[in-house]
Amino acid sequence: MNKEEYQEKIANIVCGKSEKITCEECYILADGNVCKNFKECRISEKTEEQLEYVMTSIKENVFLKACAGSGKTEVIGLKAAYEMKKWNSYNQGIAVLTFTNDATDVIIDRVKQFTGRNAVYPHYIGTLSSFIHSYIVQPFAYTLTGFEGKDEDFSFNIIDRTVPVYSNSWLNTYKCRVSYLEANNRWSSIFAHQIGYDIEKKDFYFYIGKNKMEWLSEYYLKPAVQAFIKEKRIHNAKFWEMKYLRKCFRECKEVFWKAGFSTFDDLNILAIRLLKRDIGHKIALRFPVIFIDECQDLSGNELRVLKALQEQGCIVHCIGDLNQSIYEFKRVDPDEILKHVGEYKQKELHINFRSCKEIVALSERLINVNEIESANLNNLFGSNSLVYFEYDKPDDAINSYYKILKKFDFLEKENRILVRxxxxxxxxxxxxxDGMDEKEPLIVATQLWKDGTPQQMKIALELAGKQISKWLGNGRTKANYYCPKEISSVFYWRVFLMNVLNKILSSKKLSNFNVTCGKWHEYAKKELGIILEEKYPIIADYDEIKDREFEKMINGKSYRVSNGNKDVVIGEIDEKVKNAIPIMTIHGSKGCTFDTTLVISTKNARSIGGHWKEHWLNGTGEAKRIGYVASTRAKYLLVWGVPKMNSEDKELLKSYGFVNGEDLI
Structure with missing residues (x-):
């Protein structure tokens, strides 16, 4: 089939176009929603390779390799709508799965545009984790784990791995018998919510602190651990054999599950086990076709869930770009994904509609390919599309970026600053x-809440929730503002926090930051209990505990001044940046399109994937892919902010097409 034949067939299904008229005539005559407010027919504007994928069969597994800026989301929306319009079953459906709520909302919007329907049932569009949670684990996991439920509710409580044990003493019930030997020969406890299992690697992993992850097999072989074991085996020849450690980790998890608790990654393990049963066949009957958007983000365990669904009869279409796989910290291995989709039918989108040819040429060099074509002919900056600014401090690069945007009258465009x-x-x-976030979260929260930006107010709620949940008990996850597990509504918990912060700021003493931390605590112990009790009715109906004693809640024992800060004057937060350019992490920018971007390199190569030379140009693996993702968001102007360079490094950047921005402003 050629392009015209593809678009005819698709338009007949999606738009209900008569075969007697062309797509262009349909666009002129139609008063429907599909092409409303568009300058041309949305079907005929697609490229042949886009339409070819839409027409691929949903009776065979397909991998659609889609380069950055290839219109992937639009194509997924059109493909899903095309299949949904042909669908004739009311008790089976297609599952369109992605990884973020924002991506879900965009796909739902595209599907609604193309189908002209508000409802998607019997189909499902959502995140992969929500699909696993809602359709596989929550309804059935209790049959695996022995969880007896509570008030006939058999759903699991999801506990984030970052939940601190010191303020959630109930987690001590789920302490592993194996401890962690620190570098200073001190021992740290390991808890169930910090433990996971990777089926691909067949190994347990665990977290120490916020972000430090260890594989059990690697921890076991550390010289200090082996020396400890050797010493103990003088008296016990079988002390800490590997099979014993694995047994301890497994049993710690099983006790956790039996009590009705789970981490997000535990859901994948439980799902894999459940899918091997009759439940797996039922899920495959309910959703015989599954689309996975951003498939390069599949962790090893999520990939096994996908395999288990396939084994039960599901057809899978994976859509993504393995060059944008930048979630190694989530144990994502693009080589494993490539191995899996290598057995699928292969399709490709290789035209970049987002970026001008200079940016596309750079992005190809970053990942050593020569297969991407730019379709963006609006080269607004010409040979100055790639610019670098040197900095002593990152703020210097932001100031220079602001100047170049102002000079070229681009301040009102979609501009972003990206950092690693x-x-x-x-x-x-x-x-x-800085460190005060951890040491004095409520003080910092109050300061950020006062005349803060939306981002600052979001962080204020997180910090306030972190502290206040210690008094009300058992904060869960940062995403839920540390809402205690006894309080069933995260929404009203958030409203409660907002009201508490407003009330704190209305206090003459607590809104005064020209005092020491010790003095602020002194005021807080007298006023906070009254404030919490006054605002408590907001969450009272959602609280399992009905006899809170607010007058006894906050005292010297429950709210101590952080070490070394008793006599430190709080002071005001630095002057806020009067800069309308939003700042994002490179990970947060995935899938986004902007008119211009400033990507700020770290000063040195100690960060993982953050340095322009050691990682983006000369690095390997994920470090190089991070540079690729960061450098493919912009349409017209890509700016790199780099630390001061020598002449050799300046020539290196120029060889990649960059010009010195100082010459332009």
Whole structure:
């Protein structure tokens, strides 16, 4: 079939176009929603390779390799709508799965545009984790784990791995018998919510602190651990054999599950086990066709869930770009994904509609390919589409970026600043007080809430929730503002926090930051209990505990001044950045399109994937892919902010097409 034949067949199904008229005539005559407010027919504007994928069979597994800016989301929306319009079953459906709520909303919107329907039932469009949670694990997992439920509710409580044990003493019930030997020869406990299992690697992993992950097999072989074991085996020849450690980790998890608790990754393990039963066949009957958007983000365990669904009869279409796989910290291995989809029928989208040819040429060099074509002919910056600015401080690069946008009258366009680390993002936004976030979360929350930006107010709610949940008990996850498990409504918990912060700021003493932390705590112990009790009716109906004693809740024992800060004057947060350019992490920018971007390199190569030279140009694997993702968001102007360079490095950047931005402003 050729392009015209593809578009005729698709338009007949999606738009109900008569075979007697062309797509162009249909566009002129039609008063429907599919092409409303568009300058041309949405079917005929697609390329032949886009339409060819839409026409691929849903009776065979397909991998659609889609380069950055290839219109992937639009194509997924059209493909899903095309199949849904042909669908004739009311008790079976197609599942369109992605990885974020934002991506879900975009796909739902596209499908509604193409189908002209508000409802998607019997189909499902949502995140992969929500699909696993709602359709596989929550309805059936209790049959695996022995969880007896509570008030006939057999759903699991999801506990984030970052939930601190010191303020959630109930987690001590789920302490592993194996501990962690620190570098200073001190021992740290390992808890069930910090433990996971990777089926692909057949190994347990666990977290120490916020982000430090260890594989059990690697931990076991560390010289210090082996020395400890050797010493103990003098008296016990079988002390800490590997099979014993694995047994301890497994049993710790099983006790956790039996009590009705789970982490997000536990859901994948439970789903894989459930899909091997009759439940798997039922799921495959309910959703015989599954689309996976952004398939490069599949973790090893999620990939096994997908395999289990296929084994039960599901047909799978994977859509994505393995060059944009940048979630190694989630144990995502693009080589494993490539191996899996290598057995699928292969399709490709190789035309980049987003970026001008200079940006596309750079992106190809970053990943060593020569197969992407730019369809963006609006080269608004000409030979100045790639620009670098040197900096002493990252703020210098932002100021230079602002100047070039102003000079070229681009301040009102869609501009973004991209950084590798969330910590740099927060500092550039002046959203944090560095270590004070951890030491005095409520003080920082109150300061950020006062005349803050939306981002600062979001962080304020997280910090306030973190502290207040310690008094009300058992905060769960940062995403839920540490809502205690006894409070069933996250929405009203958030409203409660907002009201508490507003009330704190109305206090003459608590809104005064020209005092020491010790003095602020002194005021807080007198006023916070009254404030919490006053605002408590907002969440009272959703609280399992009905006898809160607010007058006894906050005292010297439950709210101590952080070490070393008793006599430190709080002071005001630095002047907020009067800069209308939003700042994002590179990970957060995935899938986004902007008119211009400033990508700020770290000062050195100690960060993972953040340095322009060591990682983006000369790196390998994920470090190089991070540079690719960051450099493919812009349509017209890509700016790199780099630390001060020597002449050799300047020549290196110029060889990639970059020009010195100082010559332009």
């Amino acid at each position: 680390q969330n910590s740099m993002k927060l500092q550039l936004e002046k959203s944090t007080r």
